[in-house]
Amino acid sequence: MVPLDYYLILSAVIFAIGVIGVLVRRNLIVVLMSIELMLNAVNLTFITFSRFLGSMQGQVIVFFVMAVAAAEAVIGLAIVISVFRHRRSLDPQEMQLLKW
Amino acid sequence: MDASIILFYVISVLLVLSSLMVVFLRNVVHCALALVAALFLIAILFVMLHAPMVGVLQVLVYAGAIMVLFLFVIMFLNPTASEPRRKLWWGFGSLAALLLAASLAALLSNGEAPADPVAATETFGSPETLAKSLFTDFVLPFEITSVLLLVAIIGAVVLAKREP
């Protein structure tokens, strides 16, 4: 029987790794992938608590999170395509039109 | 030592490794593949946590559809420019993430581990149970999610359309 804490620490670590990717990588697609990683870490937390509290609500939430993550990945990638067409670059640091 | 704990350790090590690969590898395709591996491993964890339905959905939707989409886009765009790296930024980011992980872990591990209420039930996490929750307590979010998906599809088509 794996203790609760182990799962939670694992998801915290995965989340932190996802954060690194979002902050540091200069490729938009990898940034999106890191966001997916973060979402999955959260999903893991939800399922863990669902198991340990004996409630189905956690799994239902994960269901919805997955649906929303799909929608978001779709739109995000469509934007990436659009941006790439205009700027021929996927570097978020080159997209600074909203600078002061 | 319990078999489940050993399994857990193995899977978690692999998971952390593949996540690090997602974040640190240079080639985008390699990152995508590492992410697929990570998603699979998480699906296994789901199953271990008595959520078989969600685990299957994870494989089907996440690894199966979303990651395919990612790869599709990567190959469509075929980005050739290599991305510049900055040591300072990397160090800083890693430090921040470390802090984040540490504080989250500290916060989360302060709760008591409750007794295991789920071992008795057979149907916990099964499709029937999930469907029952979904179509009774959560029918409204369910319907709205379908609208959301519709909107996402239309939005994606509009955004990615090639201008005539």
Add this chain to the structure above:
Amino acid sequence: MVATTQAVVTVDLLRWMPLIPLLASLINMFFGARLGRKTAGGLACAAVLASFAIALYVFWLLPATGMFRDTVYTWIESGSFQVKLSFQVDALTAVMLLVVTGIGFLIHIYSLGYMGHDEGMVRFFVYLNLFIFFMLLLVMGDNLLVLFIGWEGVGLCSYLLIGFWYHDHANTIAGNKAFIVNRIGDFGFVLGLLLLVTELGRQGIWTLDFMELQQHVNLLSPEKITLITLLLFVGAAGKSAQIPLFVWLPDAMAGPTPVSALIHAATMVTAGAYMTARLHFLFVLAPETLSLIATIGAATAFFAATVALTQTDIKRVLAYSTVSQLGYMFVAVGIGAFSAAIFHLFTHAFFKACLFLGSGSVIHALDGEQDMRKMGGLKAYLPTTYWTYVIATLAIAGAPFTAGFFSKDFILWQAYSSPRGSTELWFVGWLTAGLTAFYMFRQLFLVFHGECRVDEHVKAHIHESPAVMTVPLVVLAAGSIFAGWLGAPEYLWGSLWDHWLQPIFGGAHEAAHGSLTDEINLTLLTLAIGGLGFLLAYFIYGRASKLPDRLASLAGGGPYRLLLHKYYIDEIYDVLIVRPFTYCSRWLAQVFDPGVIDGLVNAVARGARGFSLIWREVQTGNVQHYLAGFLAATLALLAYFLKQQ
């Protein structure tokens, strides 16, 4: 000197006295152009006549009643402090009312002729009626605040009327000067008023009502009363042209002659004396102030008379004469002989108005010439003007049985015999009487006698003034004789005047030293020096001679020039006060305001801008930077929660 208590009767009639001229003024202001000059002028005169009729009626009823009061409405109400817009008529006010409305009416009639060809005639009558309104407010107010409104209002009208012919810049400057110097006086007045209110308030009484002030005046300490009265006297000095605030009155002659007659001789300038008389119960408790008032009054009387000796403009002589006679009134106030002061105010209104209107008649006949050196021999051309002028001159010089004789003698006797008087005061007043006779007859001889020095082209048009102008002259000349008969000394037929004002000022004046013989002797002395002045004027100016020029060049011409240039007081004021003040103002406007005030505001703006210039750098446009910010905030929150545990 405690006033006897009187019955008070409320009558709604009082408010119409100021209201009718105000209405006429407003009608003329808005519809005057449409009404036409004749109708507008007629309306204005009718309004003042109506006020005069009411004043007569009230005067007639007064002895039987005691005092009339008319409260219009409560103006200020703050806790126990109440100020009402309310009028009162007692014996003192009744006298002032008759002077203001009666002589005002005569001057309005005169203006129909004098201003008849002036294109601003309607505007003139608007201002003149407005002046009557404010002056009536001043004399009828039953509390200090209503008096002050009138006080300020007449100052305004004075400014408007002095600068009436505003196209000539010099006139507007004169108007400004009058207003500004008045304002300095008003500053003192307001301070005195405020001090009075707060000091009484400290004792628990919050009022500005004259009757209530009189009741509670002994609650104040003598030092406070002295300070209050000093400040109030500053106001009176400004309004009534005493040293050092008299400089505006000679310049005020820039206004049309009826204005000089009404405002700067008969009514507005007497407001200071009226105010001190109204507040006599306050002033008698401040002996130091009173002696200061007497000293200033005497000094003013004397110095103004010396300046009048040399002036060449016909109106200037009369202006300095007015300042001098006002000095007499304040000598009387300073001695505590308020009844005498008001009596001189009364008689002076008649003969000074007559003199001014007469000079206006001369100016009118000579097409605007005011320099006496270009006059002479006008007796033949302007008979009515001449004879009324003679009568008024006799009056002001104190010829026997004229009005000026009785009122001036009254003051001089009081100066000598009253406990607060002194021989020195009497002496200065006596000398001034001699000077007065001299310069007035000098003017008479220069203008009406001798050879006619008028320019040829003007001489062709000389004509006597129309009846509209000469009838008031005759009426005023009659007043200059008979008005004084009301205040004869005891050894003749007694003073009706004193009897009339007894409820206010408390009756007979105590003669501390000096007997009946002294009184008669002093009168004879005054007659003597008056006669001397007349004779000197006759010998120097009455006949063609080189004496005037030789006198002028006496002692190298220095004293003559000093007097001619009015002791250079305007120049002194300019250097001591006006220039430093202007310099400061200019510095403030050009250096301080743009530099410091604007600088402060701009510095704030610059600071905000600088601040935002720094902080806007946060918006780099780089999403990853924003996410880093998110992360930092999240870490902070987590740290907080950890601490909580």
